[in-house]
Every structure is written in C-alpha cells, then in structure tokens.
Amino acid sequence: MMKLFPAILFLAMPAVAFCAQPLSVATYNLNFANRSSDEVLDAIAEADADILCLQETTPNSERFLRRKLAAVYPEFYAAGHKGKHFAERFVIASKRKLRNVVFEPPGEGPFGFHHAIVEFEGTDIRIVNVHLLPFVVPKSATLADAMKVVAATETIHATEIAEILKVVDGSKPAIVAGDFNSLSTFVAPAALTDSGFIDSYAAVHEKADTHPTWQWPTRPIPLRLRIDYVFHSKHFRTIDAAIIRRDGSDHSLVVTKFEFAEQSDAPRGQ
Numbered sequence: 001m002m003k004l005f006p007a008i009l010f011l012a013m014p015a016v017a018f019c020a021q022p023l024s025v026a027t028y029n030l031n032f033a034n035r036s037s038d039e040v041l042d043a044i045a046e047a048d049a050d051i052l053c054l055q056e057t058t059p060n061s062e063r064f065l066r067r068k069l070a071a072v073y074p075e076f077y078a079a080g081h082k083g084k085h086f087a088e089r090f091v092i093a094s095k096r097k098l099r100n101v102v103f104e105p106p107g108e109g110p111f112g113f114h115h116a117i118v119e120f121e122g123t124d125i126r127i128v129n130v131h132l133l134p135f136v137v138p139k140s141a142t143l144a145d146a147m148k149v150v151a152a153t154e155t156i157h158a159t160e161i162a163e164i165l166k167v168v169d170g171s172k173p174a175i176v177a178g179d180f181n182s183l184s185t186f187v188a189p190a191a192l193t194d195s196g197f198i199d200s201y202a203a204v205h206e207k208a209d210t211h212p213t214w215q216w217p218t219r220p221i222p223l224r225l226r227i228d229y230v231f232h233s234k235h236f237r238t239i240d241a242a243i244i245r246r247d248g249s250d251h252s253l254v255v256t257k258f259e260f261a262e263q264s265d266a267p268r269g270q
Helices: 002-012 037-047 059-069 143-164 187-194 200-204
Strands: 023-029 051-057 075-079 089-094 098-104 113-120 123-131 174-179 214-216 223-225 228-232 236-244 253-260
Touching (some): 023 123, 037 253, 051 174, 075 113, 089 098, 143 187, 200 236
Antiparallel strands (some): 023 253, 113 123, 214 223
16 A cells, blocks of 8 residues: 555646746847947846847947857857948847748848748747838928838838748748837738738737837937837747837837647647
8 A cells, every 4th residue: 555655646636737938039129339238138138038139230249249148049140231231230149049040131121131940849930030121201301201201111111021921921930020110000010910920019918009119319209119029920829028128229129928829729830
C-alpha cells in the first residue's frame, strides 16, 4: 500500500495546464538624431520582446546596440539602401534564430522594408519591419497645400504597402510592424486590414487612436498621433499590447504579445 501512495497522490492532484510561452514583437523608431542611448536601452529592456523591429537606426547606433544587446539578442541584422536618407536604415534583432533575412530596396518610397523568418512552436512566421514615407508639410503651407501633401503621400503609401503585400498576404502566419506614418484609417493600415491583418493594439485597447505613439512639438499644442503599429495575420491572437515612452525619440516603443489562435479559428498551414 505504501508503494502505491505516490501514484494515488499524483492522481489526486488538480490538473495543471501547461501553456506555451507567448511570442512578443516590438517596433521602435529610434529617431536617427537620437543621442539618448540609455533611454533607448531602457525602453527595449522594459519591453523584453522576443523580436525587435527598429527603424531610423544609423551605423553608429547599430554598432552600439549590437554590442549592448548581444547577450539578449544574439540575432542582429541591420540594413539600409544607399545612404541617401538619414532615416533609411532598419534593424531586426531577435532572441530566436532568424532565417531568410532580406532587405527589399525602395521602389516608390524612400526606405524599402526588411523581413525575416522566425520559427515559433514549429511554425514559420514572417516578420516584416516597415517604415513608410513621412508626411512633410511646410510650415508656411495653407490648408489646401497640406491636403495636397496628404493626398500625394497616401498615393505613395498605397504603392509601398502593395509591395509589402507581395511578401505577406494574410494567408500565412505573418507579423507586420513598424512606423507607418499613417493614421489607422489611412490607406496603408486599411490595406492590411482588408487583407485580413489585425491591428494588435486596437484589438485589446478601446479607443486605440487616443493613445499616441508619436509626438512633435508644434505650437501652441504638440501634435500627438498613433502611427506605429504591430499587425498580425489571423493565425494569432493578441494577449497584450503596450506603448512605452522614453525621451530621445519622437516615437514610442510599441510591443505586443501573441499566441496562436485556436486551430479551428485560424489554421497554421504553411
């Protein structure tokens, strides 16, 4: 009887659900002129994301980040085009092994985009790091001038997002993160939504657009908008999403935690 006691005790214990760890992805436009390196590291540490999608890095900041993050993010890939634009560079850093890391050079817009494959729970996921053309409205512009700038930029955004959608179409697991320079109702976010992608922050926060990710010191009132996003395909469910604000960059870090959706809701098929 004594020999059976451990087995009986084990059977009497309540069942424990063992859940896989979520996957977390962060996007952060560092601002190429940012000199607040400690603030950048602090935001990245607080987010503690599995994968970082960084925009507006520079060769100097990349060397610094590669060294400082090496113990946590052994996978570190930086890319840019021809050095024409100060803000053109990207980094994808990851705690997990990355494959097929590709920089797509710019077509219509100035920056292009950066993407890679990461494996999560035995499934390949494409991570896409984006930085769309900024809206640049001259200080002396009239309302009519500003509207023309918006229309012209939206046209370019439509082309930029179309190029991205050639790489991800929503039918396979994918996460698209970055600085869209777009309100959530504008053409680029809308194109992703129309393709079945989900705005992760809006999925778990009411009135998401009242939570800005970017600010600019306009007078008399600073301009604050939500223009940084982490979108995911239907294969995932957002567990949590947060905005982490630090000095040095005009953008905040946005981080999202995901899990796979139920198999019946969203097959993982490759």
